[in-house]
Amino acid sequence: MRKIAVLTSGGDAPGMNAAIRAVTRYAIEQGLEIYGVERGYTGLINNKIFQMNRRSVSDIIQRGGTILKTSRCEEFIQKDYRQIAAENLEAYGIEGLVVIGGDGSFRGAKDLFVDFGVKTIGIPGTIDNDLSYTDFTLGFDTTVNTVLSAINNLRDTMTSHDRVCIIEVMGRKCGDIALYAGIGGGAESILVPELPFDEKELVRKIKTNQRIGKTSDIIVLAEGVCKAEALKQKLKDGGVTGSIKTTTLGYIQRGGTPSMQDRLLAAEFGIRAVNLLIEGKGGRVVGIRNNQIVDDDISEALAMPRKFNEELYKYALTLGK
Ligand code: ADP
Numbered sequence: 455m456r457k458i459a460v461l462t463s464g465g466d467a468p469g470m471n472a473a474i475r476a477v478t479r480y481a482i483e484q485g486l487e488i489y490g491v492e493r494g495y496t497g498l499i500n501n502k503i504f505q506m507n508r509r510s511v512s513d514i515i516q517r518g519g520t521i522l523k524t525s526r527c528e529e530f531i532q533k534d535y536r537q538i539a540a541e542n543l544e545a546y547g548i549e550g551l552v553v554i555g556g557d558g559s560f561r562g563a564k565d566l567f568v569d570f571g572v573k574t575i576g577i578p579g580t581i582d583n584d585l586s587y588t589d590f591t592l593g594f595d596t597t598v599n600t601v602l603s604a605i606n607n608l609r610d611t612m613t614s615h616d617r618v619c620i621i622e623v624m625g626r627k628c629g630d631i632a633l634y635a636g637i638g639g640g641a642e643s644i645l646v647p648e649l650p651f652d653e654k655e656l657v658r659k660i661k662t663n664q665r666i667g668k669t670s671d672i673i674v675l676a677e678g679v680c681k682a683e684a685l686k687q688k689l690k691d692g693g694v695t696g697s698i699k700t701t702t703l704g705y706i707q708r709g710g711t712p713s714m715q716d717r718l719l720a721a722e723f724g725i726r727a728v729n730l731l732i733e734g735k736g737g738r739v740v741g742i743r744n745n746q747i748v749d750d751d752i753s754e755a756l757a758m759p760r761k762f763n764e765e766l767y768k769y770a771l772t773l774g775k
Contacts (some may be wrong), residue, residue, distance in 0.1 A: 458550035463494030463559035467593025469716035476724025540570035550731035556580035573736025584628035588741025605639030612670035647678035657692035
């Protein structure tokens, strides 16, 4: 293999730039030509493909977002459009493609490999940590640290007024951001989409916390459960007295300079991805399990059932009492 390309697709995540940099520089070091594709699968279809050099990725390791831009590309679901993408790559003589993205982007990478033989390698880049085959995805650690910093700030003001605070964080189907930020921030309650929540029990807990003299009560709420304002109303209807404040963190969770962990993952994932292509492999994804960088068949990785760390969840609540 002489020529490979890299793209970012789907939701952006801090650390994507660091991964683009790692893939680009390691590929060049290994004697490959490396091409960037603009705006994910949209650029692949529209032939927005350009050669990169070491300087193309200067000064980006510390930046959130993605210099290659990203997109959601409806057409790519259709085989006809994927064929155009494959032909565009072929015209450049590009045989390998590194796709940095989430679950949806990986499905596209799988189809491109299965239908047209493009050797795709997926790097998990998503803040949600919702890919089962890997313990962590690129961007998750940075996002959790952003949420932690918000919890710290909110705790200061809530403690001064003896208030209950509901903090709504991202996570429509996956509660990992809420869980990890909750345990790290010492939250009293964590509500996640994976587990049912008992309104009466939550009201009882808040009242108990008030009685035993807790000066603040932080509830970390994953957006997939309900909106913060809706939960506030439920608590009030359930009989919680006193001030309840809500904060929805929103898009600040997506941006920001990547943490050390995400930069390290970006480097390790990027190097493994290029090495797999050099070995002539495709249709695989890289990840990390038990602190080891791993790679798996993309179809098998996508088929793995989601698992939520209920043990960690129980510990988080024990420590928050
Ligand atoms: P993420 O990669 O962050 O999960 P999306 O789910 O929006 O983001 O997926 C990103 C892109 O991947 C989509 O816009 C589409 O181009 C492509 N994609 C998603 N699902 C499929 C699929 N089943 N088959 C082919 N391509 C897909």
